[in-house]
Amino acid sequence: MHKAITVTKDTFWVGVNDYETDLFESLWPLPQGVAYNAYVVLGEKTAAIDTVKGPKFDDYLDKVAETLAGRSLDYLIVNHMEPDHAGLTAQLKRVYPGLKIVGNAKTAPLLKGYHGIEEDVVQVKDGESLDIGGHPLFFYTIPMVHWPESMVTYDAATKTLFSNDAFGGFGAHEGGIFDDEKPRPRWEDEMLRYYAAIVARYSNLVQGALKKLKGLEIKNxxxxHGTLFRTDIGQVAELYDRWSRHDTECGVVVAYGSMYGNTRHMAEAVCGGICEGGVKNVRLYDASRSDMSLILRDIWRYKGLVLLGCTYNTVLFPTVAALCEKLINRMPKNRLLGIAGSYSWSKGALAALRAFADAVKLERVGPEVEVFTAPTPADLEQCAELGRNMAKAVSAGQQ
Ligand SMILES: Cc1cc2nc3c(=O)[nH]c(=O)nc-3n(C[C@H](O)[C@H](O)[C@H](O)COP(=O)(O)O)c2cc1C
Ligand SMILES: [Fe+2]
Ligand SMILES: [Fe+2]
Known part of the structure; x- marks a missing residue:
């Protein structure tokens, strides 16, 4: 990945792979790295679309210079001010002093705040265009996908949508950068993990963005971040549409918190019941040991969710409580929820899960199970019943 790559006529990928950042946004693990994709479009004038994360400046700049082949850089289009894309704005302007920075009204205060830049700013409105000579570039705001100032850039000459965080995924480029150069499960899993971690909270605004972009003829x-799509744009748009509509697959995530295994036995009994009920897609997660982004990813994928926790210092076990908090923030819809708790003296876990269930407003599947110390065979049968009921409920209406 040391060279720029031609991605369509007059258009170059000048992005980088990042294997050094271990936690994206200091939160989300990157076992397969992450890519920051940036682009250069050459018309009569030259334009860069987004930059990359700070430490990768030299790598990025080499590629930009390679594509420009001695020309100067006229425009930097800032689709999104988050520093993983716009962090190099001031540095780039120092290298190319004539650089004009293109953003919208909501970009301006962030540009001033992060980079002290107020001059040479071209402010564009939603739907406005900038013709760089041979490449009419149109700008469409997509508020909160991922920040208030987020926008996309559409090149009407090549019918290419530069979508920034929208349609992005974790994972560095391992070989090629295009969808036809990678196996779909590889990119889809990491795209959904990115969606669930970063974008899911704004799902209704994703729906708005998709509607706004619907009229465009898009080839690429x-x-x-992640894979570049040039092969079957429809399938990618459909994924985003489904995820933001809370449309799910038939399956159940069972996530639990347990110190000494008793609550885990309950979770395993639930899984047994789900299997008995004929549902194969069961994902059992120990909330203390599996990364939250994997759990969120599968919650976003599947229709059913069962949460179990033991009581810890009078409240719900902390790692399950943290998962509940993340879910409240993302407000999943159209899913089914089952809950179970355990205790030895004061209780607390199940009550907290009930409060969570009320707050998240998901349809409930019973029975609720509350277990004293170690689960008895009757307790485990109740857990299995919860699993069977969940299987029946998630199967209903699905093939
Ligand atoms: C450090 C610690 C704190 C606990 N706090 C409470 C509590 O406040 N109230 C309660 O009813 N049980 C409490 N328990 C008991 C557990 O909820 C109970 O033993 C449960 O069966 C443990 O499930 P596990 O085997 O899945 O870890 C606590 C246990 C431990 C180890
Ligand atoms: Fe972002
Ligand atoms: Fe980003």
Whole structure:
């Protein structure tokens, strides 16, 4: 990945792979790295679309210079001010002093705040265009996908949508950068994990963005993270549409918190019941040991969720409580929820899960199970019943 790559006429990928950042946003693990995709479009004038994360400046700049082949850089289009894309704005302007920075009204205060830049800013409105000579670039705001100032850039000449965080995914480029150069499960899993971790909270605004972009004839979707799509744009748009509509697959995530295994036995009994009920897609997660982004990813994928926790210092076990908090923030819909708790003296876990269930407003599947110390065979049968009921409920209406 040391060279720029031609991605369509006059258009180059000048992005980088990042294997050094271990936690994206200091939160989300990157076992397969992450890519920051940035682009250069050459018309009569030259334009860069987004930059990359700070420490990768030299790598990025080499590629930009390679594509420019001695020309100067006229425009930097800032689709999104988050520093993983716009962090190099001031540095780039120092290298190319004539650089004009293109953003919208909500970009301006962030540009001033992060980079002290107020001059040479071209402010564009939603739907406005900038013709760089041979490449009419249109800008469409997509508020909160991922920040208030987020926008996409559409090149009407090549019918390419530079979508920034939208349609983005974790994972560095391992070989090629395009969808037809990677196996779909590889990119889809990491795209959904990115969606669930970063974008899911704003799902209704994703729906708005999709509606806004619907009229465009799009041949390529080139996001700022992960795979570049040029083969079957429809399938990618459909994924985003489904995820943001809370449309799910038939399956159940069972996530638990347990110190000494008693609550885990309950969770395993639930899984047994789900299997008995004929549902194969069961994902059992120890909330203390599996990364939250994997659990969130599968919650976003599947229709059913069962949460179990023991009581810890009078409240719900902390790692399950943390998962509940993340879910409240993302407000999943159209899913089914089952809950179970354990205790030895004061209780607390199940009551907290009930409060969570009320707050998240998901349809409930029973029975609720509350277990004293170690689960008895009757307790485990109740857990299995919860699993069977969940299987029946998630199967209903699905093939
Ligand atoms: C450090 C610690 C704190 C606990 N706090 C409470 C509590 O406040 N109230 C309660 O009813 N049980 C409490 N328990 C008991 C556990 O909820 C109970 O033993 C449960 O069966 C443990 O499930 P596990 O085997 O899945 O870890 C606590 C246990 C431990 C180890
Ligand atoms: Fe972002
Ligand atoms: Fe990003």
């Amino acid at each position: 979707i080139y996001p700022a």
